Amino acid sequence: MTTAERYAEFAAREAHGVSPLYERLSLAVATDAKLLTLLDTVPEGKRQPNLLYAVVRLLGGPVNDPEAFHDFTVGNWDRVAAQLRVRATQTNEPGRSAVLLPVLNGLPQPLALLEVGASAGLGLYPDRYSYRYGDQRLGAGGPVMECELTGTEPPSRLPEVVWRAGLDLNPLRVTDSDDMAWLDALIWPEHTHRRERLRAAVEIAAADPPTLVRGDLVDDLPALAAQAPAGATLVVFHTSVLYQVPEDRRRAFEDLVRTMPGHRISVEAPEVVPFPDLPPAPDDTLHNVVALDGVPLAWARGHGQALSWFGPR
Structure with missing residues (x-):
């Protein structure tokens, strides 16, 4: 599965009807060539939507607007990538x-x-x-x-x-x-x-x-x-x-x-x-x-x- 397909699937199967913000954001990332190229520079297990969104939120970035999310993530990619590499989706629900x-x-x-x-x-x-x-x-x-x-x-x-x-x-x-x-x-x-x-x-x-x-x-x-x-x-x-x-x-x-x-x-x-x-x-x-x-x-x-x-x- 490509990174784009992973984000599209996340929008359809996990976020749809549960998180409108993450559904819209995931659909945007799935067609964002710049973000997809950056995501493909980290290990495959570190490209998952939940992990990316949580890292951006932890660093103070926005997830409620796809354009603002793009600008923050691209502009702070070194920090985002460093956190992606050391973090895991430890959702303790x-x-x-x-x-x-x-x-x-x-x-x-x-x-x-x-x-x-x-x-x-x-x-x-x-x-x-x-x-x-x-x-x-x-x-x-x-x-x-x-x-x-x-x-x-x-x-x-x-x-x-x-x-x-x-x-x-x-x-x-x-x-x-x-x-x-x-x-x-x-x-x-x-x-x-x-x-x-x-x-x-x-x-x-x-x-x-x-x-x-x-x-x-x-x-x-x-x-x-x-x-x-x-x-x-x-x-x-x-x-x-x-x-x-x-x-x-x-x-x-x-x-x-x-x-x-x-x-x-x-x-x-x-x-x-x-x-x-x-x-x-x-x-x-x-x-x-x-x-x-x-x-x-x-x-x-x-x-x-x-x-x-x-x-x-």
Whole structure:
């Protein structure tokens, strides 16, 4: 896929109906010869729209007007390119807990959670958040995760979590203002509700910080998993992470995690973690596949805003 095609697809499948600003901006970048030429000078994995837009926002540039965005990005390309090379899309969306909850609740309690690609670890607190599935609410504290759920009944309880840890090549700290500024920049500009949700989740994590380890998802996973307490069900999970991992390391991770005790929950795009004979997605927008131990269960939207269950209940 060319860089232009990537931006056009982002506009059509991810931003359309979700972020008018990013839809318009992506369509403009897809036909902007100067920007496309500059983007093609950085590694392919660093050309993605979310990363570019977040870097420009972090540097104080505009994303609400394509012409102003062009002028800022071209005029500050050395700074933009330097940030693209060292940053990653570590979107730490606590709303994704809403698509994990139905799976977590079906596992033997209590749970020991280990998130691969944990960013700041905000996905490690599904028991501390509240949820609303349609007109049904679960939980009384923390930010409320809204999720449109079809195909199964909403969860009736919160999971019991007795241990939580995360593994990341570059873990972010909820107590570090620069790290939190990066997470804020990754939230799409119109998404005030997500920004408020992020800040509320940060408060929860700051009050009881998780164990976050800087490390590789293959080399360092077994040692961290070994720290989980006896008597708890180990759950290794990852959401929208493996697309950033080279294919050979992705295969090595798959081989490793199959040998580990406990369970694995993956929430990844179907071209990243493929499954045969998947039912059609609910629509043409980007959906991830929620799977437990290699068995696909549901389609999920990227920020946890919808879950369409098709697997065994």
